[in-house]
Amino acid sequence: MVEENSATELLKWYVESGVDEALEESPVDRFKTTEKPSNQARPSTATGVEESVSPSAFDTPPAISPRTATELISLDEATKTARSLANAANTLEELRTALAAFDGCPLKQTAKSLVFGDGSGSAQLMFIGEAPGAQEDRQGLPFVGPAGQLLDRMLAAISLQRSDVYITNILPWRPPGNRTPTDSEIAACIPFIERHIELVTPQILVLVGGTSAKTLLGTTQGIMRTRGKWLEYNRESMSLSIPARAILHPAYLLRSPAQKRETWMDLLEIRQKLEQCADR
Ligand code: URA
Numbered sequence: 404m405v406e407e408n409s410a411t412e413l414l415k416w417y418v419e420s421g422v423d424e425a426l427e428e429s430p431v432d433r434f435k436t437t438e439k440p441s442n443q444a445r446p447s448t449a450t451g452v453e454e455s456v457s458p459s460a461f462d463t464p465p466a467i468s469p470r471t472a473t474e475l476i477s478l479d480e481a482t483k484t485a486r487s488l489a490n491a492a493n494t495l496e497e498l499r500t501a502l503a504a505f506d507g508c509p510l511k512q513t514a515k516s517l518v519f520g521d522g523s524g525s526a527q528l529m530f531i532g533e534a535p536g537a538q539e540d541r542q543g544l545p546f547v548g549p550a551g552q553l554l555d556r557m558l559a560a561i562s563l564q565r566s567d568v569y570i571t572n573i574l575p576w577r578p579p580g581n582r583t584p585t586d587s588e589i590a591a592c593i594p595f596i597e598r599h600i601e602l603v604t605p606q607i608l609v610l611v612g613g614t615s616a617k618t619l620l621g622t623t624q625g626i627m628r629t630r631g632k633w634l635e636y637n638r639e640s641m642s643l644s645i646p647a648r649a650i651l652h653p654a655y656l657l658r659s660p661a662q663k664r665e666t667w668m669d670l671l672e673i674r675q676k677l678e679q680c681a682d683r
Pocket residue numbers: 532533534535536539544545546547548550551572612654
């Protein structure tokens with residue numbers, strides 16, 4: 404009993420400290436991993452009893468070899484599948500169903516929920532963050548954790564609420580332990596966020612944080628360089644061009660409150676542009 408209690412206490416302490424996933428130290432790029440080891444890898448005798456083999460031969464994970472052409476095709480195929488599923492969707496609901504059917508992004512396997520979007524699908528202002536965190540994964544809604552609560556207050560500061568805007572993320576599945584998504588995970592899912600933008604067709608796009616800005620503006624510049632000015636989100640193939648504003652991520656603002664002032668200026672300009680759009 405005493406042991407059971409101390410195990411529960413330890414587990415509680417882990418959860419309170421933010422340890423909510425069993426993880427390796429670095430992300431596993433499942434687009435890169437080699438084929439599963441075959442059954443021959445663990446020899447057994449005719450009686451089914453394992454022969455005495457050094458355990459290290461099996462405990463060592465297979466070496467990750469440089470990408471081969473076949474592995475590249477598999478990311479390419481994931482993106483192609485994503486593109487055809489996404490483009491066949493003509494409504495947000497169809498897009499949600501298409502995403503739920505997509506198995507090309509390994510994050511789907513570790514996430515609890517598909518976090519699709521929130522707010523009004525006909526909003527003029529669309530916010531796009533990076534990827535869901537723990538609370539978003541639990542509730543299946545974007546920006547509901549501490550960063551999301553700050554985003555709500557930022558919206559309120561310019562007289563808006565969630566139901567006045569549309570909110571989604573580049574990735575619909577939580578990366579384990581909130582790690583930064585890999586380029587392959589983003590590449591596999593890009594067709595969905597592109598279609599998401601086409602279906603909402605907002606007047607203004609707000610790219611929340613560096614990953615969102617880099618991905619959708621196709622730039623390598625950091626958020627400190629992209630924020631503070633009007634940019635364009637362009638999709639020439641769709642004749643789509645939408646004014647875009649990159650802002651500091653609220654999770655960053657929680658850690659660096661001194662930067663809130665800059666973001667306040669960005670928000671005021673977004674509000675002003677929104678009013679101009681409404682007057683047109
Ligand atoms: N951070 C994001 O970028 N998106 C969320 O939904 C939550 C936190």
